[in-house]
Amino acid sequence: MESVSEGEPAVRRRPKDRKAQIARASADAFGSQGYHAVSMEDIAARVGITPAALYRHSPSKYDLFRDAVLGLGQLLVDATAFADDRDDDDPAATLRMLTAALADATIANRTAGGLYRWEARYLRSEDRVLLAEQLRVVNHRLQRPLLQLRPKLTSSQRWTLSSAALSVIGSITDHSNQLAAGEIRLVLISMAADVLAAELPASRRRTAPRPEPINVGPEAGMYEHVLYESVRLFYENGYRNTSMEDIASAVGIQASGLYRSFPGKADILALAYRRAADRHSSDTADALSRNSDPEEALDDVVDEYLGRVMEWPDLPYVYYTERHNVPEADLRVLETIESSTMDAWARLVTAARPEMKIGAARYAVGAAFALTVDFRRLFARDSGPESVATIRRLMEVTLLGRPVKRRR
Template identity: 85%
Template structure:
């Protein structure tokens, strides 16, 4: 214990910002590890206090989680509150709103994915609060967009705003290096392009239409297990799904499942590897067929949307449960992902020479993210016009405009 000049022991006082320290540590822990993987001991260690001291601040992990998620939602509300007093310049206000959301997201990048991916663990009353917070932010944006583009339907306005928010939030899903100023410029540019995008109003080519697949026992146990596992992970979460649940869904004994798969984490890793390998293979195939970067991107967009439509549950699980993948498998997975993203980014920079490869990677990650977000919205009910809308949004995100049409 420290001593003062008269020899008496100093009294160690609690830091005045201890509550804020706990809030930041909780948000970062839940954001990087997911709700179920975090313990009170983990949060206490991040703050540098004992678990007992943490319990004096909060009675449960859930309370810290709720406060972290709703705290992020309130940050978005507060960051856009200035718009309520501005009515004379809708274009300037809309730019300022998106810029404020970009800055807020950059400032809480580690924890920012909480409200995107982990909010499913909120209790109903708390989830309702988050929904209300996001409605406030959306309303502020939609008012200005409607003033600027009065011919858009309400549905089209919501589509463009959803895409814009998805692109801004996409930086919470990856850690590609880029200077803060460049991240800000990249996100603001994509947001501006999306808010000005013309959405398809008639049916047009959407590539090869792929229906959602549902392999049963006739496909073999391996395919059946992967499909049912991903479905259960999507519906109930990885932590709330057991090997017994998977075996029951497949229609076999749990002991039989263990004879083929060492554990639940191994099944998850196999599903991830399958998705990454298919994406990598699709990319290689498209590049082997053409040297025109825009034509290649045109084909890749079709392939990517097709994969999402084919296995609509997998992309969501891919984004939300990766912290449960074993470390060795995750390293291999990241190698495949980085290689595939670099291939897409090189195509983007070839089509847009003014864009640096680092910014191109952010555009690629944003295009993937908005496709997954819209896939969740449409679920298994995406009609050709919805698919055409997703395609247009990907095109604009990657290139600022639609790509060349194939002949």
């Protein structure tokens, strides 16, 4: 055996798993910081190599980003591939195995798992097509046994339920509530099963009108107009691709006038977040003050929350996608408000559903919120009253395992 002479430097060999290390570091970086905030230097530092060495593995940040997003999509495809080879004489077992496999894959990649949900808009068109195909494959695998179990479901209903199940499972990437991995797995599988078994509201010719989206103009005053136009631009273009000049132009003022009132766009983003968090907290407190029965209170808080989402549908998406751009001091306050409000919802869930522990209830609440954030993806072709009734039913089933018992 050759030995290294004393004083002779040891030869450093590239680890065999360097490619996997880079892929993991890229996914974690993009997942936690967002595409635009991450640099090649950031990823290289996470791996423990120089930027020059990283460039030898990948020619650009975009290539790493694309590989990270499509790699996560492929994980879901691979995790569910077994279903293609099963003789479906037991579709219920196949469906359970599929949701368990998806839950396991998501738990194992929780830090980066939200990447395909929140940052995929930055993919180039050809890569978005590839991601859409990956998700189509996973949805079809869920829908095959679902169709055997529920043959009367329409194609649209099957897509709604399979997409909602994926939303519920993926919701753990939206928050950092702590729970043992085994307990997370059980609650995700249970919620996905409840959603897939949900009886969707029957279509009616006459449905209750949904709240109309707000349209804030200059007559509301500059403050409200700036918040509204900023969120719209952040939703359409992304925070990083929106400048103070863009916001000023949308509001109809000079950029210098905007800077006199707001130091920067991060401050505007923080104000929009604080507005949303405070309203959610206040609506929850109001509903609790009106109702002593926990299920009636939960009925009210869901109504209030959905009403806010429908009034300003851009805001929930921006709220989840751009939070890493909120200044740290503002983010700490927001997290306090969010945690308090989620706990209030979770206590209502455990009061109405005593068999559920508070930790699991927090995950159910996070899953219910995720359904509303994914509303436009779930109902891209129809955002009318029937779709609102459907999302409401899915929220109820996620929270309680069944629809809310309506008051007479």
